[in-house]
Amino acid sequence: MTSHEKFNKSTTGTEVAEAFKDRIRGKHILITGASPNSIGEATAHAVAGSNPGLLILASRTRTKLATVAANIQENHPTVTIRTIVLNLADQTSVKEAAQQIRGVTNRLDVLINNAGVSLSRKQWSPDGIELTFATNHIGPFLLTNMLLPILLEAARDGEPGATRIINVSSSAHMISPMRFSDYNFEGKTLLPQREQPRKNLPEHLYEKQGGFPGMVAYGASKTANVLFAVALNERLRSSGIRSFAVNPGDVLSDLIREVGPRLLKAAGATPPEKWKSSDQGCATSLVAAFDPSLAGMWERLRGNPKDDEPTDDHGRFGGLVFVGLSRSTTGTLGVRQIDGREIMGAERETRNEHWWEQIVTLRRNR
Numbered sequence: 001m002t003s004h005e006k007f008n009k010s011t012t013g014t015e016v017a018e019a020f021k022d023r024i025r026g027k028h029i030l031i032t033g034a035s036p037n038s039i040g041e042a043t044a045h046a047v048a049g050s051n052p053g054l055l056i057l058a059s060r061t062r063t064k065l066a067t068v069a070a071n072i073q074e075n076h077p078t079v080t081i082r083t084i085v086l087n088l089a090d091q092t093s094v095k096e097a098a099q100q101i102r103g104v105t106n107r108l109d110v111l112i113n114n115a116g117v118s119l120s121r122k123q124w125s126p127d128g129i130e131l132t133f134a135t136n137h138i139g140p141f142l143l144t145n146m147l148l149p150i151l152l153e154a155a156r157d158g159e160p161g162a163t164r165i166i167n168v169s170s171s172a173h174m175i176s177p178m179r180f181s182d183y184n185f186e187g188k189t190l191l192p193q194r195e196q197p198r199k200n201l202p203e204h205l206y207e208k209q210g211g212f213p214g215m216v217a218y219g220a221s222k223t224a225n226v227l228f229a230v231a232l233n234e235r236l237r238s239s240g241i242r243s244f245a246v247n248p249g250d251v252l253s254d255l256i257r258e259v260g261p262r263l264l265k266a267a268g269a270t271p272p273e274k275w276k277s278s279d280q281g282c283a284t285s286l287v288a289a290f291d292p293s294l295a296g297m298w299e300r301l302r303g304n305p306k307d308d309e310p311t312d313d314h315g316r317f318g319g320l321v322f323v324g325l326s327r328s329t330t331g332t333l334g335v336r337q338i339d340g341r342e343i344m345g346a347e348r349e350t351r352n353e354h355w356w357e358q359i360v361t362l363r364r365n366r
Contacts, residue, residue, distance in 0.1 A: 013282035033115025088139025098146035161295025175219030
């Protein structure tokens with residue numbers, strides 16, 4: 001389906017926010033990963049221009065967070081901004097941040113889980129979890145669950161489907177399924193076939209530093225983001241909350257600073273015109289967060305089964321819409337159904353050589 005006839009690969013978050021400004025006005029919105037020169041910062045700037053009721057910015061480094069907040073406040077002096085120090089890799093920090101957020105507001109209309117890392121060498125979180133997985137999935141998972149009371153409060157007072165949880169995923173989810181058997185990359189068990197990385201991808205995506213396949217770990221964490229959205233829709237649909245996973249496209253941000261040399265070389269060989277700006281990269285997040293046409297997508301995709309129909313842990317009826325902007329000049333925002341099990345045996349539709357920017361349709365792994 002299409003969302004907005006004028007949206008395409010070049011659409012910016014600023015343009016999306018302007019299109020949906022009536023949906024943003026007065027809302028309480030939390031954006032994680034709001035650091036300088038990032039998609040999170042661009043998301044915050046775009047949202048601030050449409051007069052949200054409260055804009056909460058969360059990031060790991062206090063000084064960088066203050067810089068972003070000051071820049072936004074300078075351009076939008078009437079917007080109320082609160083900053084929260086949040087280290088998603090540290091569960092103690094996540095719990096403290098969630099408590100602070102709940103002290104700032106008693107309702108949260110939109111949560112954008114934007115923060116993430118991509119690492120070339122294996123590192124550990126304070127809780128003993130591989131750092132990519134800890135930051136990109138475990139931290140957002142914990143934060144979201146701890147903020148559910150104020151998300152549910154917003155949903156009770158708002159129109160169905162207007163309260164949303166956005167997980168910023170990536171086309172990198174195509175690199176690897178979720179590694180349930182070995183999420184820490186410890187090699188303690190033989191991976192089942194359905195948890196092994198995809199074959200026949202560009203060699204730099206399998207690059208290892210110290211025996212650690214950084215992009216495979218990143219891809220698995222991005223698959224986890226997608227599966228989390230599936231589960232949220234399954235569990236919260238009756239409460240009026242919707243969740244979406246989004247692909248921002250190819251953005252040359254600070255996320256690339258810790259990748260391996262072969263991937264860095266491949267990125268450097270990419271023509272400048274192929275990259276999106278951070279403002280363009282945040283467009284999909286903002287469509288997913290505020291487009292009213294997506295409010296009933298869950299029911300339309302899953303056929304609105306009865307509440308007593310059985311489902312499994314992956315959401316047998318599907319229920320995720322993966323949002324991205326086509327690279328084709330005529331492309332519009334695309335929405336496709338993804339079932340929790342389909343992600344495990346995903347096959348891409350190659351529409352042209354720039355497949356990583358295309359909307360991906362995933363088929364059930366029967």
